[in-house]
Amino acid sequence: MRDQRTENYLDRGAYVYRFVAGYDLTRISLNAEAQNPARLGRRREDERIVKMAMAMADKVDFPAIVVFANEAEPFDSLVTGFHRCSAADLADIRSFDAYVVVEHDPYRRALLMRSINSIEGKASTQQEDLAHIAELLRMFPDATQNDMALAFNIKTPVISDYLKLIEHEARAHRLGVGEPWARIPQQGLRMKLGRITNDNIFVMAVEAVEQMQLTGKAADDLIEGVRRSKTEQAAAKMLQDALRQFIEQQERAKAKYGRRSKQTTCGKWFGALTRLWRIIPVWDVRKLHLDALDPAAVTMNILKLKEVRAQIDDVLADQERRLEQVEKEMAWRKMPAGGETSATTSLNA
Numbered sequence: 001m002r003d004q005r006t007e008n009y010l011d012r013g014a015y016v017y018r019f020v021a022g023y024d025l026t027r028i029s030l031n032a033e034a035q036n037p038a039r040l041g042r043r044r045e046d047e048r049i050v051k052m053a054m055a056m057a058d059k060v061d062f063p064a065i066v067v068f069a070n071e072a073e074p075f076d077s078l079v080t081g082f083h084r085c086s087a088a089d090l091a092d093i094r095s096f097d098a099y100v101v102v103e104h105d106p107y108r109r110a111l112l113m114r115s116i117n118s119i120e121g122k123a124s125t126q127q128e129d130l131a132h133i134a135e136l137l138r139m140f141p142d143a144t145q146n147d148m149a150l151a152f153n154i155k156t157p158v159i160s161d162y163l164k165l166i167e168h169e170a171r172a173h174r175l176g177v178g179e180p181w182a183r184i185p186q187q188g189l190r191m192k193l194g195r196i197t198n199d200n201i202f203v204m205a206v207e208a209v210e211q212m213q214l215t216g217k218a219a220d221d222l223i224e225g226v227r228r229s230k231t232e233q234a235a236a237k238m239l240q241d242a243l244r245q246f247i248e249q250q251e252r253a254k255a256k257y258g259r260r261s262k263q264t265t266c267g268k269w270f271g272a273l274t275r276l277w278r279i280i281p282v283w284d285v286r287k288l289h290l291d292a293l294d295p296a297a298v299t300m301n302i303l304k305l306k307e308v309r310a311q312i313d314d315v316l317a318d319q320e321r322r323l324e325q326v327e328k329e330m331a332w333r334k335m336p337a338g339g340e341t342s343a344t345t346s347l348n349a
Contacts, residue, residue, distance in 0.1 A: 001061040001062060001063055001064060001097055002019060002063075002064060002097070003063035003064055006063065006064065006066060006099060006116070007099070009116060010066075010099065010101065010112075013108075013111075013112065013151075015101050015103055015108070015112065016101065016102045016103065017066075017099050017100060017101040017102065018099070018100050019064065019097070019098075019099055019100075020097070020098050020099075020100050021097050022095040022096075022097065023064075023065070023067070023095060023096055023097060023098035023100065024094070024095055025085060025088060025089070025093070025094055025095060025096055026094065027067070027075055027076045028067065028075060028076060028078050028085055029075045030082075030085060030086060030089060032075065033077075033078045033082055033085070034082070045083060048083055049083055049086045049087045049090060050087075050090065052083060052084065052087035053087040053088070053090040053091040054091075056087055056088060056091045056093055057091050062084055062096075063084075063097075064081075064096070064097035064098050064099050065078065065079075065080065065081025065084055065085060065096060065097070065098045065099070066078075066079040066080045066081060066098065066099045066101060066112075066116060067079055067081075067098050067099070067100055067101065068100075068101050068102075068103060068109060068113075069100050069101065069102050076100070077109075077113075079101065079112060079113050079116060080113075080116050081096075081098075084096065106140075107136075107139075107140045107143065110136060110139060110140070111136060111143075111147075111151055114132040114135070114136060115129075115132065115151045115152050126154065126158075129152045129154060130154070130158070130159065130162040132152070133145075133148040133152060133154070133159055133162070134162065134163060134166055136148065137163070145159045145160060145163075161187075161191065164191065164194065165187060165190060165191065165194070167194070168181075168190055168191070168193070168194030169181060169190075171194070171199075171202070172202075172206060175199055175202065175203050176203070177202075177203050177206045177207060180206050180207050180210035180211075181206055181210070183210050183321070184206070184209060184210055186215060189209065189214075189215065189219055189223075192219075192220065192223045192224075193205055193206055193209065193223060195227065196223070196226060196227060198232055198235070200232060200236070201226060201232060201235045201236060201239070204235075204236060204239045204240075205222075205223060205226055205239060207328065208222070208239045208242060208243050209222070209223070211243065211246075211325055211328060211329075212242070212243065212246045222238075222239075222242055225238055226238055226239060240332065243332050244332060247329050247332060250329075269311075269315075273312075
C-alpha cells in the first residue's frame, strides 16, 4: 500500500525511488537486518510481529516498506519495515509493496536509514534520534548540526547540548567516575558539572553530588560555589566541608533514631533469601534433582527464575553501591580538615 508521508519524506530529501507493488521479500535477509546498527539495539518485538502477521493473514493492508537497491549484491538493504517483513515471513507471505530507493552516497544512505523511522511505524524517541545524530556526526565529520536538525526535526541547541553531554560523559569515564556519573539522572545537573574545567575538582564534585544525592537548588549552589573558587585548594575544601556536614547529619540521624530495622519488605526479602541459601549451603545443582519435576511446569519455572534473577541483580547492584558509599565516607573521615591538595591552580570556569 502506498504511503503519502513516506513519499513526501523521500521527495523532501531528493531521493530517487520507485514504488514496486509485490516486491520480492527474498531480496531481504532478515538475519542480517536484525544486526543493523541503525536499530540502536531495539529488540525484535515478537508480540507485535504476531499481531501484524494475523492481520496480514486477514488481508489487512500495511504501508509499503523502504529498501535500498543493491544491484550488484544478493540482497537489498532494508531501510525501514523490519517488523512488517518479519510478520510477512511468519504469515508465509513472499511479496510486499515497497519503495525501492537508488542511492549510492554513504552519508545519504545512513541519514535516511536513521531518520525515516521518525515518520513511520513505531516512532523513535527524541533520545534515540539524538543518539542517531551523534553517530552520524561521528561517521561523517563534514555533516553539520543544522543538517541533522533539519533531517530529524530537532532544534539545533538541543543537539548541541546532547553532544556536550556525550563529551562530559566521556570525560567522566576517562577520569574514573563513570559509574557515579551514570547515577546522576538529571541532565541539567550533568551539564553544570561538566562546566567545571579542573579535572581534580570535577572528579570530587561528581562523587560528592552523587553520594549526597543532591538535586535542585542545593546542587546548583554547591557547583556554582565550586566554580567561583579562585584556587583548586579552596574548591576542594568546599566539597570536603559539604561532604563532612552530610556525613555528620547521617551520623546524628542514626544516633537519634537508632540502627534497628523494622520488619519491612526488605527484611522479608532477605529472610527469604537466607532460607533459600540454607537449603543447599554448599551449592550443587544436582542436589535439586531437577529431572524429577513435572515437564509441564518447566515454562513457568523459567519465567519465575528469570524474575528472581532480575531481582537479585538489582539488589546486588544497590548493595555494591552502598558498600562503595560506606568506604568513601570512611575515607572522608580520615581526610585532614584543610584538604589534601595543596595546588593553587586558578579555577576560571
